[in-house]
Amino acid sequence: MSDLxxxxxxxxxxxxxxxxxxxxxxxxxxxxxxxxxxxxxxxxHGPRFGLIEKLELVMDMNAESLFKK
Incomplete structure (x- = not known):
């Protein structure tokens, strides 16, 4: 299992x-x-919360999907 x-x-x-x-x-x-x-x-490195929000917008996906297998 990989880490988060x-x-x-x-x-x-x-x-x-x-x-x-x-x-x-x-x-x-x-x-x-x-x-x-x-x-x-x-x-x-893990991203800061602000960057997660920017990634959601730029990549047109929700943060939850970035943490799922």
Missing amino acids: KTLFGQNVANRRRELGLSQEALAEATGVTVETISHIERGI
Whole structure:
């Protein structure tokens, strides 16, 4: 079983790819650095609540789905 940060990161990466966005484009749209997006996608860091809200808007999904398998 993967931890929550890893699961969240995998879901962000998968959705980003589905939308055809680069890490750079997602970083720009959410107001964070590419390094932040990379760290989230690799499960190194978990996002802050404000970033989760921005990811919901940019990626057109709810936060709950970002935490599900």
